[in-house]
Amino acid sequence: MRLTYPDSIRIIRLPCTGKVDVILMMEAFRKGADGVYVVGCLEGECHYLTGNLRAKKKVEYTKKLLDEIGVGGERLEMYNIAASDGPRFAEVAKEMHEKIKALGPSPIRGALQNKEAA
Amino acid sequence: MIVAERKPIDEIIEFMRDCKKILLVGCNECVTVCYAGGKKEVEILASALKMAFMKEGKELEVEEVTLERQCDHEYLEEIRKIIDEYDAVVSLACGVGVQFMAEKYFRTPVFPGVNTLFMGVTEERGVWAERCQGCGKCILGETAGICPVSRCAKRLLNGPCGGSTKGKCEINKELDCAWQLIIDRLKELGMLEDYEKLIPIKDWSTERAGGPRKVVREDLKQ
Incomplete structure (x- = not known):
């Protein structure tokens, strides 16, 4: 298909979104990610039955935590895309890229850059 | 078990406004079972606190440790050698553990990271209810x-x-x-x-x- 998606996106592969833990998402932001999105299989089609549904709840919880500390829960999202749906994967990547670009750099990345510059 | 839930992060931050280095202490017993103050919650809170400080242009050094229990001398003794290195301790144990920590380490400020609620059961995953x-x-x-x-x-x-x-x-x-x-x-x-x-x-x-x-x-x- 030779589809393209923005090069700002770094993919971290996991066996199932059920493996995504709150701390993994939090640490991504602490290390300077401007945004994070979790891509799981379509709801009802998880190979492990409920992995993506559990991920959804953890994403919701983490969004609230990010709001609490002022990083902004809107920087974290979850999408459900079929493994065979390449075009949708590329579309979501662009959508997330645009959304984060509009939000600007995360306040944590700014702090990390200031620290490096000092 | 004793059921607790994490305090709002703002409240915890307010406790340690002037701290530079804190020890975040979890407990492996009841608060682990009710997902309020075990090893995982310690990790998450440490990450959140560091980010909250970074956002304000400040730096907070957070060391993490989770003790078997905080309501017994022998486990609390495990941190005696390191406690003086920190400006304060945030304990994610129930109110019992927080107090025992404060009694034992009289010169170190000890703050609670959870609100202790009641003695109860796990009715289902994520649902706890009072029984005693x-x-x-x-x-x-x-x-x-x-x-x-x-x-x-x-x-x-x-x-x-x-x-x-x-x-x-x-x-x-x-x-x-x-x-x-x-x-x-x-x-x-x-x-x-x-x-x-x-x-x-x-x-x-x-x-x-x-x-x-x-x-x-x-x-x-x-």
Whole structure:
């Protein structure tokens, strides 16, 4: 298909979104990610039955935590895309890229850059 | 188990506004089971606190440790050698652990990271409910194993009040009437005649009304 998606996106592969833990998402932001999105299989089609549904709840919880500390829960999202749906994967990547670009750099990345510059 | 939930992060940050280096201490017992203060919650809170400080252009050094228990000397002793390196301790144990930590390490400020709520059960994953108030004089033997002290809003000892409707309590339609549960279970056990037995006026001096309580076992005491 030779589809393209923005090069700002770094993919971290996991066996199932059920493996995504709150701390993994939090640490991504602490290390300077401007945004994070979790891509799981379509709801009802998880190979492990409920992995993506559990991920959804953890994403919701983490969004609230990010709001609490002022990083902004809107920087974290979850999408459900079929493994065979390449075009949708590329579309979501662009959508997330645009959304984060509009939000600007995360306040944590700014702090990390200031620290490096000092 | 003792059920607790994490305090709002703002409140925790306020405790340590002037700190540069803190020790975040989890507990492997009850608060781990109710996902409030175990190893995982320590990791998450450490990450959140560091980010909250970074956002303000400040730096907070957070060391993490999770003890087997915080309500016993032997486990609390494990941090004696390192405690002086920190400006403060945030304990994610229940109120018991926080206090024992503060008693033991008198010169170090100790702050709570959770609100301690009640003694309860895991009704289902993610749902905890109160079952015991530690009244000091258990009457479960007379009430079919269902406690009206902890589960009846009025703590009635001889049957339901007028607010019991269709098995639910008047304070909350989702809440079972404890006395309905007791009657149902007595019926099931074929012991409904026990419902007629009057429970005498309760001696509340064994509860908090009698002041802080203590148990001394001379056979075990050193």
